[in-house]
Amino acid sequence: RAPRIYTRTGDSGFSSTFTGERRPKGDRIFEALGATDELSSAIGLAGEFSSEKGHTFVDQLHKVQCMLQDVGSNLATPLSSAREAHRKRTSFSEKPVLELEQWIDNYSEQLPPLRAFILPSGGRSSAALHFSRAVCRRAERCVVPLVQAGEADPNVAKYLNRLSDYLFVLARYAAMKEGKEEKIYIKPEP
Numbered sequence: 001r002a003p004r005i006y007t008r009t010g011d012s013g014f015s016s017t018f019t020g021e022r023r024p025k026g027d028r029i030f031e032a033l034g035a036t037d038e039l040s041s042a043i044g045l046a047g048e049f050s051s052e053k054g055h056t057f058v059d060q061l062h063k064v065q066c067m068l069q070d071v072g073s074n075l076a077t078p079l080s081s082a083r084e085a086h087r088k089r090t091s092f093s094e095k096p097v098l099e100l101e102q103w104i105d106n107y108s109e110q111l112p113p114l115r116a117f118i119l120p121s122g123g124r125s126s127a128a129l130h131f132s133r134a135v136c137r138r139a140e141r142c143v144v145p146l147v148q149a150g151e152a153d154p155n156v157a158k159y160l161n162r163l164s165d166y167l168f169v170l171a172r173y174a175a176m177k178e179g180k181e182e183k184i185y186i187k188p189e190p
Contacts, residue, residue, distance in 0.1 A: 010025065013025050013026075015030060018073065018076040018077040018086060018090065019077055019078065019081045019083070019086055021078065021081045028142065028145060028146060029075060029076065029078060029146065029151070031142050032075050032139065032142040032143045032146055032152075033072055033075050033076060035135070035138050035139035035142045035143075036068055036071050036072050036075065036139050036142075036143075037068075037072065038135055038138075038139070039068060039132065039135045039136050039138075039139045040065045040068045040069075042128070042131055042132040042135045043061050043064055043065055043068075043132045043167075044061075044065060045128050045131075045132075046061065046125065046128035046129045046131070046132045046167075047061040047062065047065075049124045049125045049128045050125040050128075050129075050174060052125075053123075053125050053174070053177075053178055055125060055174060055177065057107075057170060057173070057174075060103060064163065064166075067096050067159065070090075070092060070096075071092065071143075071156050071159060071160070073089075073090040074090045074091070074092045074152055074153050074156050075143065075146065075152055075156065076090070077089075077090040078146075078151045078152075079150055079151050079152065079153075080150070080151060091153065092153045092155045092156050092159070093155060094155050094158070096155075096159055097155060097158045097159050097162050100159070100162040100163060100165075100166045101162060103166055103170075104162070104165055104166050104169050107169045107170060107172075107173045108169055110173065110176075111169070111172050111173060111176060112176075114172075116184040116185060117184060117185035118171075118172065118182050118183070118184060118185075119182075119183040119184065119185055120134075120171075121175070121180075121181070121182055121183035122171065122172070122174065122175025122178070122180045122181065122182045122183075123174065123175055123178045123180035125171075125174040125175075125178065126171045126172070126174040126175040126178070126180060126182070127171075129167050129168075129170050129171035129174055130167070130168070130171045132167050133164050133167035133168050133171065136160055136163050136164040136167055137164050139160055140157060140160040140161055140164065143156055143157050143160055144157050
């Protein structure tokens, strides 16, 4: 018999970290975990739209989703209550940050120069990537206080910061490859 998906352990408004510590579901760790999960879902949607258009970067988006699982593991392991075994198992290195920088540079070299503010647009793939970027910024805002409090690895915040840049560049790249127009900001007349 398959295990049940529900456990009832969170019915009273508390949940457990990876270290076994029980905290209220409104705790900033769970806010950060939720925002990161939402980000992975948004990227999954963007990946599906991009796959329909035959974009070759879809595998990179899948890799990013896997990295976000590692981000979540690090966030779910507050350093204030983690034993060394926990820290070792959920550490987050700078290597994924550097990989994102390589991807950003690669796509940026292929894009026309940015001359105006770009509005989320450029077809479904591009717009979904822009939406993912906005969700990424919120996840980053949730993670930064945890890093500043010494509860999460600084590389997690760096990764999210770089990821939003990657998603922006990728949105522009998707629009270009699909031949879709990017809408730009035009100041309304007074």
